[in-house]
Amino acid sequence: METKFKPGLEQIKLDYKIWLADKDGNGILGDGKWKMLKLIGEKGSLKAACEELGYTYRRTWGNIKKIEDFFGFPLLEKHRGGAEGGSMALTEEGKLLVKAFEKFHSNADTLIQKGFREFLDDISNK
Amino acid sequence: METKFKPGLEQIKLDYKIWLADKDGNGILGDGKWKMLKLIGEKGSLKAACEELGYTYRRTWGNIKKIEDFFGFPLLEKHRGGAEGGSMALTEEGKLLVKAFEKFHSNADTLIQKGFREFLDDISNK
DNA sequence: CATGGATATGCATCTGAAAACATATCGAAA
DNA sequence: TTTCGATATGTTTTCAGATGCATATCCATG
Numbered sequence: 001m002e003t004k005f006k007p008g009l010e011q012i013k014l015d016y017k018i019w020l021a022d023k024d025g026n027g028i029l030g031d032g033k034w035k036m037l038k039l040i041g042e043k044g045s046l047k048a049a050c051e052e053l054g055y056t057y058r059r060t061w062g063n064i065k066k067i068e069d070f071f072g073f074p075l076l077e078k079h080r081g082g083a084e085g086g087s088m089a090l091t092e093e094g095k096l097l098v099k100a101f102e103k104f105h106s107n108a109d110t111l112i113q114k115g116f117r118e119f120l121d122d123i124s125n126k
Numbered sequence: 127m128e129t130k131f132k133p134g135l136e137q138i139k140l141d142y143k144i145w146l147a148d149k150d151g152n153g154i155l156g157d158g159k160w161k162m163l164k165l166i167g168e169k170g171s172l173k174a175a176c177e178e179l180g181y182t183y184r185r186t187w188g189n190i191k192k193i194e195d196f197f198g199f200p201l202l203e204k205h206r207g208g209a210e211g212g213s214m215a216l217t218e219e220g221k222l223l224v225k226a227f228e229k230f231h232s233n234a235d236t237l238i239q240k241g242f243r244e245f246l247d248d249i250s251n252k
Numbered sequence: 253c254a255t256g257g258a259t260a261t262g263c264a265t266c267t268g269a270a271a272a273c274a275t276a277t278c279g280a281a282a
Numbered sequence: 283t284t285t286c287g288a289t290a291t292g293t294t295t296t297c298a299g300a301t302g303c304a305t306a307t308c309c310a311t312g
Binding site: 003004005008011012013014015016017018019020021022023025027028071072073093096097099100101103104107108111112115116118119122123 | 131147
C-alpha cells in the first residue's frame with residue numbers, strides 16, 4: 001500500500017510515561033520520582049539530588065511526603081542537624097521499591113520500543 | 127524477605143501514557159487524540175465527537191491542525207456547508223494511522239500489564 | 253437565494269500545578 | 283553554647299494549557 005508517511009518517519013519520536021497511582025488516579029510513583037528517590041539514596045541528600053536534577057526542594061519534599069503517606073511507612077531515613085546540616089538515606093523498603101520499579105521500567109521500555117518499531121513498519125509502505 | 131508492601135497491594139493501580147512526539151518533544155498523537163480521530167471517523171462529525179467525549183470543539187480543532195501540520199497532509203476530509211452544516215471523514219492515511227496506533231497501543235497494554243503483575247510480585251514477600 | 257448547522261479561527265479568561273520566596277527547626281562538632 | 287547547613291513547611295507568584303465566548307465562513311437543500 002502506498003502511503004505518504006514514509007518521508008518523515010525518522011522524525012517521529014516515541015515518548016511514554018508509566019506510573020503507580022492510588023485508587024483515585026492520583027499519581028504516586030513514576031519516572032521522575034523514581035529517579036529522584038534513587039539519586040537521594042546515592043547522594044545521601046535531598047538538597048544535592050534536587051540540584052542535580054533541577055527540581056525545587058519544596059516540590060520534591062512534598063512528593064516524598066505523598067509517596068510515604070500512600071504506602072504508610074517511610075522510604076527514607078531523614079536526619080536533621082549536625083555539622084553537615086542533615087542527610088537522607090533509603091530504608092530497606094525504599095531500596096526494594098526503587099529496584100523493583102527500575103526492573104519494571106526497564107522491561108517495559110524494551111517492549112515498548114519494539115512495539116514502536118512495528119508501528120513504524122505498519123505505517124510504511126513495503 | 128519480609129516487606130511491609132503487602133497489605134495495600136490491591137490499592138496500587140497502574141497508569142501509563144504512550145504518544146508520538148516531534149523531534150522537540152512536542153506531543154503529536156497520543157491516547158486522547160487517537161480516540162478522538164477514531165470517533166470522528168465513526169461519527170462523521172467533529173462536533174458530535176467532541177460532545178460525546180466531553181472535549182471542547184475549539185481545543186480539538188487545534189489538536190487536529192497540529193497533527194496535520196506535523197505529518198504535512200490531511201488525516202481528515204472536511205466538508206463545510208450544506209443542510210447538515212458540514213462533516214468530517216478520515217482519509218486513507220488517517221485510517222491507516224488510527225489502525226496502526228490502535229494495534230501498537232493494544233500490544234503495549236498487554237505487555238505493560240504483565241510487567242506490572244511481576245512488579246507487584248517483586249515488592250511482595252513470597 | 254435564503255436558511256441552518258457545522259466547520260474555522262481569533263481572543264479573553266480561568267485554573268491548577270510548578271516555581272519562587274520566606275522562615276523555622278534540628279543537632280553534631282568546634 | 284554558638285554555628286552552620288540541610289531538613290521541614292507555610293505563603294505567594296507565575297504561567298502554560300484549557301476553557302469560554304464571539305464571529306466568520308461555507309454550501310446542499312428547500
